[in-house]
Amino acid sequence: MSLKHEIAFTLNGVARKVTVQVGMSTLAMLRDVIGLTGTKYGCGEGECGACTIIVDDQTVNSCLMFAVDCEGRRVTTIEGLTGDARADALRAAFVANGAVQCGFCTPGLMVQATHLLAQHPHPDAETVKRGIEGNLCRCTGYRKIVDAVVTAGGAKEGVAG
Numbered sequence: 139m140s141l142k143h144e145i146a147f148t149l150n151g152v153a154r155k156v157t158v159q160v161g162m163s164t165l166a167m168l169r170d171v172i173g174l175t176g177t178k179y180g181c182g183e184g185e186c187g188a189c190t191i192i193v194d195d196q197t198v199n200s201c202l203m204f205a206v207d208c209e210g211r212r213v214t215t216i217e218g219l220t221g222d223a224r225a226d227a228l229r230a231a232f233v234a235n236g237a238v239q240c241g242f243c244t245p246g247l248m249v250q251a252t253h254l255l256a257q258h259p260h261p262d263a264e265t266v267k268r269g270i271e272g273n274l275c276r277c278t279g280y281r282k283i284v285d286a287v288v289t290a291g292g293a294k295e296g297v298a299g
């Protein structure tokens with residue numbers, strides 16, 4: 139018999155109630171129960187950052203967080219960043235800098251980089267490297283990603299939010 143539990147939390151700005159299995163990860167809840175598939179399953183072990191989300195004001199590997207621990211929290215996924223000025227600047231800069239190849243790492247990186255820009259609005263390359271060190275990319279060699287985030291920081295001048 140599997141134990142189920144109803145949790146209440148805020149997802150991308152909207153109050154939600156969801157019934158989850160006890161022991162289910164937040165990543166599985168987002169993808170398999172709620173149907174938000176922007177957050178990716180890479181390693182399932184907290185090593186790759188593909189599953190990065192924001193919980194309250196911290197980035198979290200959602201594969202390592204139990205869904206029941208979302209109770210009462212503010213959860214933001216890549217889908218929740220639509221219309222966010224920092225994320226919009228990042229999206230444009232990722233494209234302009236060729237920072238997306240297969241794209242599997244991109245949602246997690248976008249979430250991590252959006253959070254980084256909230257802390258450091260105009261980061262230099264070293265700050266970006268430290269900020270995204272938990273997000274693995276097998277394709278780009280990172281330089282284009284770092285360039286994109288630095289560009290987005292510069293491009294954000296005068297943008298609200």
Ligand code: FES
Pocket residue numbers: 178179180181182183184185186187188189190199200201202
């Ligand atoms: S899938 Fe969560 S860190 Fe890799």
Ligand code: FES
Pocket residue numbers: 237238239240241242243244274275276277278
């Ligand atoms: S673009 Fe392929 S893993 Fe990063």
